[in-house]
Amino acid sequence: MPWKHADMVRWLHPQHLIRSGMDALVASIFGVRADHRLIVAVGRPQPPYFDYSDEAAGEDFWLDYVADTGDGWNSTYAVARLLAKPSLELKDPNGDTHALERGRILVFGGDQVYPGASRDTYEERLAQPYREAMSRSPDPSPHLFAIPGNHDWYDGLAAFMRLFCADRWFAGRRTRQSRSYFALKLPRGWWLVGTDVQLNSDIDVPQLEYFRQTATYMQPGDRIILCNAEPAWIHAATTPHPRGYMENNLEYLQEKVFGRRISLFLAGDLHHYKRHEDAEGRQKITAGGGGAFMHPTHAPRALRLRDGCEQKKCFPDEKTSRELTRQNLMLIRHSPFFGLLTGALYLILALSAYTELGSHGLLNIHEALRQLAASLVNRPMSLVVGAATLGGLVGFADPAFGRWRVPMGLVHGLAHIACAFLVAWGAMYFTVSTLGICAEPPSPKLAAFIIPGANACAGGWTHMWAKFLLGTFLTFAGGFLVGPFVMGLYLTVSLNNFGAHSNEAFISLAIPDWKNFLRLRIDPEGQLTVYPVGLERVPRKWKATHADRYSPAYDPDDPQATDPILIEPPVRVMPREQAP
Template identity: 50%
Template sequence: MAVRASDVSRFPGRRARRRKQPPDTPEGRPMVSWYDPGVLVKSGLKTLLSGTFGRQADRRLLDAVARPQPLAFDYAEDEEGRPREELWLDYVADLGDGWNSTYAVASSVMAPELDLEDPTGQVHRTRGGDVLVFGGDEVYPTASVEEYQARTVAPYAAALNRRRHRPHLFAVAGNHDWYDGLVSFTRLFCQGRYSPGWRTKQQRSYFALKLPHGWWLLGTDMQLESDLDAPQVEFFQQVAARMRGTDRVILCNAEPAWIHQQVKPRAGRGFLDHNIDFLEQKVLGKKVSVFLAGDLHHYRRHENGEGRQKIVAGGGGAFLHPTHLPKVDRRPDGFVLKECYPPRETSRRLTWRNLLFTAINPWFSVFMGGVYTLLGWGVAARLSEGAEGAPPFREVLNAALQSTGSMVLGAATVLGTVVFADSRRGKRWRQVSGAVHGGVHLLLALLLTWGVSAIAAPLASELQWSLRRDLFSGLLLFGGGALVGPFVMGLYLLLSLNVFSCHPNEAFSSLSIPDWKNFLRLHFDAEGRLTVYPVGFRRVPRRWMRGRPAEDPEWVPDPADTRATPPRLIEPPIVIGRTKALPVTPDTGPPDAATRI
């Protein structure tokens, strides 16, 4: 029986029962709060350590020796050795964040059948994939056994819940998977382990799948350095030797290099930024028909005149990324933007939520309250001693300049904002924007200190002793800084992204938006055609309840959550015919009708 998309998001009340104790909420993790100081410190340390040790001890080299792996996992034939007429495959990238978003995607991926309506109103019946590919960054904020279990394994196990057979899982390693040196990733995905949600088969962090009718899917591991190691190059060369001239390739990378090359400053590019060209020209010897990538948490599809596809589908559960950066709409080599999700205007409008930075990121507000308190507390205490009225602003400025502690912390604040500033517009832009951002914080800290001094000075005699007066001043500074500091940060991120096209990651990670999720469902049919179904979730459910039957419960959306929307197709299915792929030659001209995809 098919499961309609509307049923996945809104089950009728008669098919579900409510529990009174405990609350009708699964024991899942919330979205990662990226501006929580604890998360920032932990992620920063993990990044530093993984980058340092990753350069010195590349785990891929050890696995290539210790973990032999078949050149290709064969899905062109069934378990009895007969050629497959068709195959369904699901692609999910950037998952393992909050329960609501990750489980909403997982419940649709694990449904036996799913009816999906496209923008034209046509309904397409799809089947759950026999193969499931995780396209990179399988957990957030950093990799560990505990985080994988809570944020990735648990939602998918709960979503499958014996509704159908367990799919074979293959995982691409992303940068977040590398933050513990790929140790937890290897334990979970590369040791043949079974879980209630899937079966793993790969032994390394890269793999090749032989699919029906001459299709191949290759999963790479670029590590943190965006580099292909020598054993991996040799592995894919051997795989390419098994391909026929008419075979077609789907290449899965953790990151969309075709987009990063456009937004990355030219001075910072090197030969490692051309791994895709190297794979096509030197390793595979043919053009890739379909590129799939995550890392950017939205849907974006580019297509060229030959019909080749470059698709970003990083909507498996992590926070949303913007789609309104102008530089990624067109490519010099002819790839043109065909669709993005959410739409550009929606993305631009969502950026305005940064004006609510204080409410969305409460722990960062606490941190900024502490910074403002340290900047102005000593100055306010000095001005309040013996004062009979509000001091002039010049006196506040002089007191700040004479305070060694305030000067050191002020310099550290400006240095921190310069380091934080985006470098994609060049070094000078980073220095100027960072200095302006830091200068605004210092100016507001001075104004806040002036105001606190004006309030505390008249009350000095009433508060009777200086310690009580200083504590009162400190509380005022802390409360003012907790409100003003995050607002300045949110305003800075809003202007940076919507006006100067900078800080896309920082401006949206601050919002932790669980909606606008997506995954891809691929169908290889009996005619050898590949049909790509891009599935989107406008708004994921926030409330859940146990469904029936009672002996086999399943988390289903609470009907009271009326704002949740069912999964639908982002655009009509993309159909890629079974034709010969173009060889890689310097003088390849425009394809004729027989060679078009």
């Protein structure tokens, strides 16, 4: 049976939260103690480089780069379909039209699948949409190379190695690498190097030796396109003490092995488009728009990098990014199952401090607060639950807050506790005073209800159970609705005012739009030009083309979808005469 087209990953679904946490924990433990790259380096030989230098003699040489791919089918297929087309004619913001040819090589830049790597997940979220975009290609078939990101490492790299490092075919493209890193010798003195930084921005020793060997084949005037899974330049610029990024093997690789030969840095991991440029024309491009949920562009903010590179373009722009952040105020709409967690939290808080408030309205708020205070004093467990809530949300607060981290975590926690009190109070008032359940004077013949603090009522045990069950249900329902709003408000304020929680604020929204990939051209004179392709709104509806296996299986059937464009005019990488 055919696979069902996958929806975007709902990261705040309790199931995904638990699974992602376990995957990250297991990967961090075994990634350090059982590094798969060390085993592969011994058992899988690989040439120091794959040679494409003699191709396209006298003609343009094209290659494609895409990162952060396999999420929802709509977004992943929309990008795969554009990559599969033999050519594209796109307009840039100046109104000029450019003809772009499909790349002879396609490079996957990391995090090929979400939420975590497995054989079935790769098949459903990556292989299927790419096969439906192009299951076969005419000779000469494009070649495919890939580097892993942290999500590819969640199964120890097993599924990645099987799919990309076994000399097999993938969606009409042939894979050639046998390790998770590689080097390509391109025409006219250009090289492309793909690294595997595992989970800790770390280059293992065999990989360093491999690239040292590759460097011996480079001529003095050669230049390099370096592909990393993470934009270390942005992390370094936005981290107060970036020792983890500035003093590791990746830095050593850039400074000591390849040096000033590197003219173009490419990375994914952040799911948007950002380009930084230095005075010499050296480019650092983050292009993680292959299908994964969108990340904001206004945070983390890195207008100027530590090496002097300045931000020249982002997609979407920062104003749009801020507006999209406000969608968190309707978090329940984007992540409805998250309400299960807040509903359970509010119910636990209410039960731990249970007291009779059903007969008190807003005019008696002072009495309601007095009874709540008495209940907290008499029940130490309520204090433990409250302290645990505050501690957990302080720990959840983003380190990007700096000195505001603890205050923001406390405010967030107190907001949930206050809302839990109001929701439970409202639930009991509605049950007792509005519906009249257990509103009669208590009978002296009835013992107190099983929960301390609850009064018996004239209706007997039946009414007491009805009051308890209905109050419990309404409290949970109120937490289901109110809790996500409080969380969404916290995320909106955090990101738009403090630049914090950039990841959490957008995994909650799972926005499939604002996708991008790069098409690169090396002209006969050796000039490298980057064409950043953008897709503002991906189609949600499709129609079958009934075409052959060399063509996309579906075309857009959504009038609200936008056509692909060039995000900015073509970007010329450091001219050859300026290269070291």
